[in-house]
Amino acid sequence: MPLFDVYPLYNVTPVSGKDMYVYDEKGVEYLDLYGGHAVISIGHSHPKYVKAITNQVSKLGFYSNAIQNPLQVELADKIEKLSGCKGYELFFCNSGAEANENALKLASFKTGKARVIAFNNSFHGRTSAAVAATDNKNIVAPINAQQQVTFLALNDIEGVKREVEKGDVCAVIVEFIQGVGGLDQGTAAFFEQVDALCKANNTYFIADEVQSGYGRSGKFFAFQYYNVTPEVISIAKGMGNGFPIGGILIHPNIEAKHGMLGTTFGGNHLACAAGLAVLNTIEEEKLIDNVNVISEYFISIAKTIPQIKTIKGKGLMIGLEFDFEIGDLRKKLIYEHHIFTGGASNKKLIRILPPLTIKKVHVNQFFEALKKTLVPIEVEK
Known part of the structure; x- marks a missing residue:
């Protein structure tokens, strides 16, 4: 049976990985500066991670949410401790899309309203409400388009005010x-005014931390750079280091009701073991401190390369923008220098989303390869 052909594939077949590197079936080593869409947070095959999930699956891999699962409580307490989000409650699911779907569903349940405000160039997932709130018409089917979503530009505070005050958001x-x-950000003033408008108009402010969470931004959550208090925080990608797990943190003012949200696989024993291994490693190895050290070093070098026109993002969620489309550049980095990087809807921007265990030597390896790759591109131009 052939696979349904929805992914354009690079001709690379990884079969194993260790920390910052993956290896193909021929033993070729690739530096991973993309982490499989920011999923690999503590490095490939981290020994503590491997041990934790191996031990758990040898005892019990799964049972439903109809029984007690102390691992869920332990993981929730660990998230509260490391994130500083005191008093929030946690609902487990399996992915970022599912996290945002439940965040939007919860907001609609609790406010009694249906319309959502999202922003230009946003991406929140591929499930029904989440994809409707994603600014990409190519992946929104007619059944998704029934959702009521208004897209605005980042920093358009007058637009947010106008729409929220209509009372149906x-x-x-x-x-x-x-x-x-493409790593764009709003201003502090914008985010803080949006938060205030939401609070004044019975509207939930949802922080999508699926990619930026778990220390990637240099803080546990990216919203913590601002004076805001989200009603719901969605998490997923870096949460399980490759094991499917997601969730939403829910403000203590929001009351739960049996049956309101549900999931079969969310928060299963094996997922929680993976999640705990990730957080324990982030804490023990001081990986958020490492994010900030390496980010500063990375950006300092990037600023010396004239072909890089703009540096975007925070922490180890970095965008390098050029004045030409970078598809061929990424292919050269993969096939000639064996380095994985990421793309974006902005075709001139490379995304750098490495494991949080990255060291300066890996940064140097990347920039040495990038400089060699840029020389022939300059000649062609």
């Missing part, structure tokens, strides 16, 4: 650093 959903959209 259940949620404003925002990436504090846009991912697929």
